[in-house]
Amino acid sequence: FRRLTFPVKVGISCLIVVFFITWHNINIRDNRLQQHIPATGLVRPPVVLLPDPHCLPGIYSKEELKPHLQRPLQDPRAPGANGKPFVSHRMTLKEREEILNGFVKNQFNQFASDRISLHRDLGKDTRHPDCLEQKFWRCPGLPTTSVIIVFHNEAWSTLLRTVYSVLHTAPAALLTEILLVDDASTDDHLKARLDKYVRQLSIVRVLRQRKRRGLITARLLGAQAAQGKVLTFLDSHCECFPGWLEPLLARLVEQPTAVVSPQIATIGLKDLKFNKPVPKRKLYQGIFKWQLKFGWESIPEEKKKLRKNETYPIRSPTFAGGLFSVFKSYFEHIGTYDDQMELWGGENLEMSFRVWQCGGQVEIIPCSVVGHIYRKSSPHTFPNGRFVITRNLVRLAEVWMDEYKRVFYRLNKRAAFIFKEKLFGNVSARHNLRERLQCRNFSWYLNNIYPEIYMPDLQPVMHGQLENTGWMCCMKQKGESVQQLKCSYEGAAQYFEYTSQHEVRLSPGIELCLHATLGRVWVSFELCRLKGNGKTAAPEQVWIFTQTNQLKNLLTGNCLTVSEGNVTLTACKESPLFSQSWVFI
Ligand code: LR7
Ligand code: MN
8 A cells, every 4th residue: 555656545535435424325225225115015016215415424412302391390299290180178168169160161181180280290101112222314304384373262271381392392393383273262271371471482373263263273273383394283281202203203204294193192181191112012093983073993903013113103094183294385286275174084084085085194103192182072153053164075976085085975965965955065176286296086985994894885775764564663772771672653863774784784984784683572772793894694684575574584583673662583484474564765
């Protein structure tokens, strides 16, 4: 080496340096790509990320992910400390009254909330070890986010605990701002007092929707004003668990067309206990029922197997809709929300169907945990009763569900009415969006994204109330017992479908079928044996509708009979008798 001329020496040295740098980078890229193998091993090709030339290699240090505000030290005996339940001491009459008023006002225990620190610490990070070990790469780095919280007459303590929990957990470098969007609240504490209070929290701003139009347009207002690359929505009564934000943002970097939700932990509505994650917990996916109700269902086994570890996302047919992150640019590309939906409800299913059908993905990221106070009923006033909510559902059915919208209309008389009378407004802009994005149809969504759903007949053989022509009655469950079915003269509205598989189903979505048992006279409603896209129903649930209007069970060979007001199974009579004669009306 000594004998070589100077320029050659420099050249060789440079080559060596370049080689080492490249090797180092390749190593990092490889690691990263390994960490980011297509998360579910399905349809999606791996996304190759080009590192930003300006960012440093390696992973973020703890220092770099420091939150905006340090949490004040917590007295472990303080009410609700470490996420523990609020325990009430002996109460005075006045305190009892306060509790009651709090419940009436908010549908949760405001009294307890008001006594728990706005800064309460949730204690030890109890997430799965895979989550604790998850690394976040500086290249290409995590995007910034605006957190948008819409509220309508939210209690002071729950609203501000939500705000503080973000300030205490979200890395300051990633948190552009918190936007509180007021949906025309009438409570005094949410007016000037709130404006004044948030002035001390430099990155928090209050936006106002002057007229109450609901959470959908309020969120749109927030989204428009947001400066961060990612929009993160939260309800106004949440608490973020440590480390909740990074996994959401990391997944978006890996899959920019994803809409990602955290795992939602419950905060008890009575005691505000934060149900902390436990490593071995059951995982759920968001689903929908044909009544267009959102629900949870445990993940099918095959899907579980595709996740290599806990940091992998769960592909979810639908999402709850309140807590999620999405790139602002993608939110806009995919058509934000239907801004003609009002007040509350339906926007989550609309967005779920739309995102899946138009090429994105809806996912739950189990390493991200956010608590939410679930309530049994809504504390809000709904000026037009249930009309507005149903109208939202009709709008989404009209745009995204193709011929399957009929299934929904069969189950919801109000929706059918709104459809028939064209009271759902104009949906042409949404149809245009679907056209422009060349979205897939609903049948594709059902077959590929939610194959576990029960596929009802698009046109059932018969449907309506099941009545016995002799007795003028329909079926009604007697009390708690599932065994004994009664006839009722009041005409309790129970909706049945007589399916192409010869089942007598209570509304699809409830998944209960008329069921016979060998050697027993009583019939019952039991979970339908035919699930998903199964082929044939079980004989105990197969009923042949004869020419003489009898319902003959395949297993027992007996006929559905009314005797003394009870619905039973007896030997089929030759001549059509009233007691065995049925009709769907
Ligand atoms: O008219 C209203 N205006 C509002 O600003 C009614 C409500 N709101 C606000 C309200 O203050 C709250 O922050 O909107 C948010 C949601 O309303 P909630 O908390 O009264 O109802 P919810 O928790 O049942 O809301 C769920 O369903 C809604 C349907 O439109 C939205 O999708 C919510 O985001 C959703 N919440 C969640 O997904 C949180 C997880 C719960 C579950 C499942
Ligand atoms: Mn809520």
